Amino acid sequence: xxxxxxxxxxxxxxxxxxxxxxxxxxxxxxxxxxxxxxxxxxxxxxxxxxxxxxxxxxxxxxxxxxxxxxxxxxxxxxxxxxxxxxxxxxxxxxxxxxxxxxxxxxxxxxxxxxxxxxxxxxxxxxxxxxxxxxxxxxxxxxxxxxxxxxxxxxxxxxxxxxxxxxxxxxxxxxxxxxxxxxxxxxxxxxxxxxxxxxxxxxxxxxxxxxxxxxxxxxxxxxxxxxxxxxxxxxxxxxxxxxxxxxxxxxxxxxxxxxxxxxxxxxxxxxxxxxxxxxxxxxxxxxxxxxxxxxxxxxxxxxxxxxxxxxxxxxxxxxxxxxxxxxxxxxxxxxxxx
Numbered sequence: 464x465x466x467x468x469x470x471x472x473x474x475x476x477x478x479x480x481x482x483x484x485x486x487x488x489x490x491x492x493x494x495x496x497x498x499x500x501x502x503x504x505x506x507x508x509x510x511x512x513x514x515x516x517x518x519x520x521x522x523x524x525x526x527x528x529x530x531x532x533x534x535x536x537x538x539x540x541x542x543x544x545x546x547x548x549x550x551x552x553x554x555x556x557x558x559x560x561x562x563x564x565x566x567x568x569x570x571x572x573x574x575x576x577x578x579x580x581x582x583x584x585x586x587x588x589x590x591x592x593x594x595x596x597x598x599x600x601x602x603x604x605x606x607x608x609x610x611x612x613x614x615x616x617x618x619x620x621x622x623x624x625x626x627x628x629x630x631x632x633x634x635x636x637x638x639x640x641x642x643x644x645x646x647x648x649x650x651x652x653x654x655x656x657x658x659x660x661x662x663x664x665x666x667x668x669x670x671x672x673x674x675x676x677x678x679x680x681x682x683x684x685x686x687x688x689x690x691x692x693x694x695x696x697x698x699x700x701x702x703x704x705x706x707x708x709x710x711x712x713x714x715x716x717x718x719x720x721x722x723x724x725x726x727x728x729x730x731x732x733x734x735x736x737x738x739x740x741x742x743x744x745x746x747x748x749x750x751x752x753x754x755x756x757x758x759x760x761x762x763x764x765x766x767x768x769x770x771x772x773x774x775x776x777x778x779x780x781x782x783x784x785x786x787x788x789x790x791x792x793x794x795x796x797x798x799x800x
Contacts (some may be wrong), residue, residue, distance in 0.1 A: 465538055466502040466516060467523045476521035477502065483514055492533075494540045499523070503539035505689075530724075532681040534688040535695070540726040546694045548666050549623030549642045551586045553696050554728030558793045558800055559757035561625060561730070562782060563589040566602060566771035567609035575764050576779075577616040583783035584800055587643070588613065588622040589759060593629045594771060595649050602770040606633075610640040617642070625668060631659055638663050648672050648700055648735075651683050661690030670698045670732070673711070677720055684727060697721060697729040698759060699750075701736030710738030710775075713746055718753040730757035734775045740766070743777060744785055751792050760785070 466480060477493065477500055484491040489506035504511070517525050528538055545554040553559045562585040567573050577588050592609030594602060605612070613624040623642035628634045629650060637644060643666040650656050651672035660667050667687050671680050684695045699718065701711025713736035721729045731750035733743045747758055763769045763776040777785065786800065793800050 464504050464508050464528055465526050466504065467526060468500040468502065469521045469523045470498050472500055472521035476519070480516060480519060480522065483516070484511070487511055487514075492539060494542070496542050501539060501541065503528075503533060503536075505533050530678070530681075532678070532685045532725075534693070535681045535684045535725050535727055537724060537726050542726065544693065544726045544728060546666050546696050546728055548587060548625070549617075550621075551623055553666075553730070554756050556798050557586070558751060558755070558789075558796075558798050559587065559730065560585045560786065560800070561587040561589045561757065561759040562762050564591070564763050564771075565734075565761050565769065565776065566591045566594050567605050567612055568770050570612045570615065572764055573609075573612045573616050574619060576762060577620045577622055579764075579779040580762055580782060581620050581622055583779070584786040585782075586622070586757075588616055588620070588624045589645075589761075590616075590624070590626060591771065592626050592637075593633045595627075595629050595647060607636045610637055614640040628656070628660065630656070634659050634663060638665060642666070643668060645698075646670060651675055651680065654683075654686050657683060657686035658690050661687035661692040664692055664694075666694040666696065667692065668696045668698050668730075670700050671702065671714075671717070673703045675702070677717060677724070681721075681725055684725075695727050696756075697725075697727050698732055699729060699736075699755075700732040700759075709736065709742065711736050713737065715746070715749050715753050718750065718755050722754055728756040730759055731755045732759040734759065734761040734772070734777075738772070738775045740775050740777055740781070743775070744788065747785065747789060748792055751789060751796060754796070 481491045487510040492503040562580040567590040594604035625643040627645040645668040704712040733746035761776040766773040766776040
């Protein structure tokens with residue numbers, strides 16, 4: 464449940480309610496908005512039945528929360544969250560673009576890409592050092608060597624960097640080099656991995672699972688936030704349906720649904736959703752039109768020679784053209800690039 468305090472509630476009233484909640488062995492999460500303060504209660508609320516909290520000074524009302532996810536719930540945190548990655552803010556007035564290769568293949572490849580995407584307007588460099596592939600014989604990534612290349616790219620360009628992690632060992636290595644961790648679709652319900660990522664304190668990009676409902680996705684985010692890490696960004700990347708024209712079916716309706724249900728920022732990945740570079744532009748525009756806070760778009764110096772996901776990767780020229788074409792639509796939506 465949540466306890467809504469009256470506008471301009473006194474700090475001592477807020478602290479009194481918090482103390483009562485914690486004295487019953489429950490967790491109290493305070494969200495101070497512009498006008499009102501909300502106290503979220505996590506745990507067995509029956510322990511508070513004898514407290515009559517609604518009669519305490521400065522308490523406006525008590526609202527039951529029926530959803531199983533609490534900390535990611537907009538009822539707990541009415542104001543949209545802004546997640547800071549390096550010097551970049553996701554969830555604010557800027558549409559943040561993450562771009563880079565699906566897989567880091569060499570230092571030269573990554574550095575060339577980093578400079579090119581920065582010139583074109585990207586804000587964050589993405590690159591895969593650990594690649595969970597369907598086939599065990601496919602390229603699996605450069606692992607820690609690739610992470611070192613990411614750190615070097617950040618030092619050269621100033622772009623924050625993000626990399627997917629697939630295990631505890633990968634997390635322990637990545638925290639030394641990157642600014643943001645990514646949990647991929649195949650690991651969305653790897654609850655141990657989610658908790659370990661949460662413990663790092665680094666911002667986490669959580670991709671939607673292959674067949675996950677939105678409630679399952681938000682519950683997965685709860686595992687990260689419950690470890691004391693509120694810096695979660697959701698990423699819609701398509702779900703598995705009966706359709707075979709694209710790799711997955713991009714669910715753009717997830718953007719307004721998430722905006723209604725949660726305070727967490729959400730970005731869209733049209734590259735992985737479709738697997739076809741020709742569809743990246745129209746779906747990027749659709750994502751912006753539905754209110755997405757950003758995009759993740761794959762680029763490569765020579766997509767025809769890419770070791771992973773070449774057919775969906777844009778050339779540098781195509782990526783720069785895309786950012787130019789997105790700019791007017793972003794401005795219409797009241798944001799900037």
